Amino acid sequence: MSVARPAHPGVAAPEEPYVQAVRAGDVLYLAGQVAFDEHNEVVGRGDARAQIEQCWRNVERIVAAQGGTLNDVVKVVCYFTDIRHFPLELEVRRRLFGDGPYPVATVLQVANLGLDTLLVEIDATAVLADHPSTEQEQ
Numbered sequence: 001m002s003v004a005r006p007a008h009p010g011v012a013a014p015e016e017p018y019v020q021a022v023r024a025g026d027v028l029y030l031a032g033q034v035a036f037d038e039h040n041e042v043v044g045r046g047d048a049r050a051q052i053e054q055c056w057r058n059v060e061r062i063v064a065a066q067g068g069t070l071n072d073v074v075k076v077v078c079y080f081t082d083i084r085h086f087p088l089e090l091e092v093r094r095r096l097f098g099d100g101p102y103p104v105a106t107v108l109q110v111a112n113l114g115l116d117t118l119l120v121e122i123d124a125t126a127v128l129a130d131h132p133s134t135e136q137e138q
Helices: 048-065 082-096
Strands: 022-023 027-030 073-080 103-107 120-127
Touching: 022 082, 027 073, 048 120, 073 082, 082 103, 082 120
Parallel strands: 073 103
Antiparallel strands: 022 027, 027 120, 073 120
16 A cells, blocks of 8 residues: 655644645545644634634645545544534535535544644545545655
8 A cells, every 4th residue: 555645735744743644545634633824823813713714724735735625525523622613613614515525524522732722623534536646655
């Protein structure tokens, strides 16, 4: 099985020892995306909607780097420090996915996301069967 760890324009590389995504065959596994911009700065301090938008922007950029779109996302797990922010994420997801297909989803409230300023994290998996890998194996 070939495993690629692609680069992702517009998404900062993590400072910790992990990568933003790993592609194994046709499946792209994304690390949980938080509201970091391309400079690893938190977007939308105290603004759940802005953070949700940034999380989805990161997911979209990572999938696009492999030639896919959000329609290739098959599963999401959304973590909230306050579950009352979930309706905001639903609004954003409905706008981004339109009439679908929608991914399966799991939603959780958690105590924290590593930094006090982070309100949401979105973990995603995409299937890119129709999109050949755009990166060399590492």
